[in-house]
Amino acid sequence: MEKLKQKLAGDGYKLTKSRLAVLEYLSGHHAAGSARDIHKHIKHCDQASIYRTLNLFEELHLVNVEIIGKEKIYCLADEPHHHIICKKCGYMEAIKCHHDFGRFKNFKDVFHHLTLTGVCNKCA
Amino acid sequence: MEKLKQKLAGDGYKLTKSRLAVLEYLSGHHAAGSARDIHKHIKHCDQASIYRTLNLFEELHLVNVEIIGKEKIYCLADEPHHHIICKKCGYMEAIKCHHDFGRFKNFKDVFHHLTLTGVCNKCA
DNA sequence: TATCCACTTGCGAACCGTTCGCATTTGTGT
DNA sequence: ACACAAATGCGAACGGTTCGCAAGTGGATA
Numbered sequence: 001m002e003k004l005k006q007k008l009a010g011d012g013y014k015l016t017k018s019r020l021a022v023l024e025y026l027s028g029h030h031a032a033g034s035a036r037d038i039h040k041h042i043k044h045c046d047q048a049s050i051y052r053t054l055n056l057f058e059e060l061h062l063v064n065v066e067i068i069g070k071e072k073i074y075c076l077a078d079e080p081h082h083h084i085i086c087k088k089c090g091y092m093e094a095i096k097c098h099h100d101f102g103r104f105k106n107f108k109d110v111f112h113h114l115t116l117t118g119v120c121n122k123c124a
Numbered sequence: 125m126e127k128l129k130q131k132l133a134g135d136g137y138k139l140t141k142s143r144l145a146v147l148e149y150l151s152g153h154h155a156a157g158s159a160r161d162i163h164k165h166i167k168h169c170d171q172a173s174i175y176r177t178l179n180l181f182e183e184l185h186l187v188n189v190e191i192i193g194k195e196k197i198y199c200l201a202d203e204p205h206h207h208i209i210c211k212k213c214g215y216m217e218a219i220k221c222h223h224d225f226g227r228f229k230n231f232k233d234v235f236h237h238l239t240l241t242g243v244c245n246k247c248a
Numbered sequence: 249t250a251t252c253c254a255c256t257t258g259c260g261a262a263c264c265g266t267t268c269g270c271a272t273t274t275g276t277g278t
Numbered sequence: 279a280c281a282c283a284a285a286t287g288c289g290a291a292c293g294g295t296t297c298g299c300a301a302g303t304g305g306a307t308a
Contacts (some may be wrong), residue, residue: 014275046287067191084231107208107242114238118231138304170258
């Protein structure tokens with residue numbers, strides 16, 4: 001998380017309460033959450049700021065985004081990983097990432113995002 | 125595309141004009157499009173039906189979904205492939221899929237979806 | 249081919265996650 | 279401590295998507 005703060009500050013962004021609160025939320029035991037979740041949890045912060053913060057973090061690749069239903073679910077991009085999600089109950093497991101999709105002749109600055117969906121044993 | 129029709133019929137779904145039109149749109153030279161694109165192109169069909177059709181196709185894994193901005197982009201899942209997308213201009217290239225993410229101990233019926241984003245040479 | 253009926257569609261309004269505009273506040277360099 | 283650009287709070291608006299229900303239709307049956 002300190003790394004992420006430094007990245008923010010280094011890029012010229014202010015370390016505001018909203019941003020720190022979102023970082024803290026995502027690095028705590030709440031590994032992942034939607035904008036709504038985060039806003040519910042951080043009461044002193046307006047929802048528009050939450051959204052602006054999350055969009056910024058996404059641009060800077062500080063967070064990874066998963067789309068579940070119609071909500072975006074955010075988690076810190078501290079170490080490369082993906083998620084496998086049960087499409088019935090939303091149960092989610094983290095998976096370490098060993099992929100390298102860096103080499104494409106027509107593209108630069110390539111990032112990848114892998115979504116795995118299935119049905120967990122409980123729901124099956 | 126015939127395969128997809130058979131899949132639909134085999135699962136007990138009717139081959140209605142809307143569904144066939146959407147299939148045709150996606151298998152034509154329009155390889156991919158949003159619900160809005162499709163609706164614009166298929167005038168005789170209501171937007172709610174387009175959405176219902178696309179949701180059905182997504183459930184049945186007849187189409188793959190890419191999220192660009194806040195829109196969903198659909199393409200036929202006729203053969204396994206992914207896309208790499210320029211985050212500045214939306215330019216998109218298809219990439220053959222050679223991955224197998226089938227084996228997870230806690231999940232069944234696993235599907236995967238890989239999104240690659242970057243900046244294309246023109247925009248760089 | 250005529251009939252039937254569950255499945256689909258069309259229509260319009262509603263939904264809801266997200267974004268916008270602008271006045272106010274705040275972090276940070278000087 | 280000061281100044282100023284950057285960020286926030288507030289409320290309303292936006293836009294993609296979905297809902298409810300009456301009317302229409304594909305496909306099985308005889």
